[in-house]
Amino acid sequence: MKSKNNHQVVTRYFSYLVICFAMLPVGCSEYRLRGIVISGDVQRVLVVDDTNPSLEQGGLIGAVIDLTLDPRSLKPRPLPSGMTDAQGRFDIPIDVVGAGLLEYELSLMCSLKGYGCTYQEIQKPAGNRRLVVVMVKGGRSQGPPRDPLRDSLRIHDQLMRSESN
Numbered sequence: 001m002k003s004k005n006n007h008q009v010v011t012r013y014f015s016y017l018v019i020c021f022a023m024l025p026v027g028c029s030e031y032r033l034r035g036i037v038i039s040g041d042v043q044r045v046l047v048v049d050d051t052n053p054s055l056e057q058g059g060l061i062g063a064v065i066d067l068t069l070d071p072r073s074l075k076p077r078p079l080p081s082g083m084t085d086a087q088g089r090f091d092i093p094i095d096v097v098g099a100g101l102l103e104y105e106l107s108l109m110c111s112l113k114g115y116g117c118t119y120q121e122i123q124k125p126a127g128n129r130r131l132v133v134v135m136v137k138g139g140r141s142q143g144p145p146r147d148p149l150r151d152s153l154r155i156h157d158q159l160m161r162s163e164s165n
Helices: 002-028 148-164
Strands: 031-039 044-049 064-069 077-083 089-094 105-111 118-123 129-135
Touching: 044 118, 064 089, 077 089, 105 129, 118 129
Parallel strands: 031 129
Antiparallel strands: 031 089, 044 129, 064 077, 064 105, 105 118
């Protein structure tokens, strides 16, 4: 009777180990932010399914995509930039622990000569979702929202430096 219980315990622990090792590649796999940059009437960033027809149209070549992780935190983290290819598509690896599983907030700034910059804060899309970044030719550039606290601290630092001189 006791050996049967021991066998069940060992089997149970073995099952847990198999499940943990099976999930390990998913948790450590690289997350990739994918999408397209197109021209349109309104600057915006859309999160769409990977089957959305917008992803099949021609996009803007050479647009630069700058990303920031947790843009509203005390320590926003710049991520590697990306650039659109000849079809206007981008594929940017996000090398952050748990990026494939955890939810993160990202800011995206897209710029291209002749177009207004498009800026938007978004939740990191799931792996099967894509971004459609819409830029307006000759449009006004959008930027991150102003942070009154950071602006005040910056002004304070400038005043303190000028007083010490």
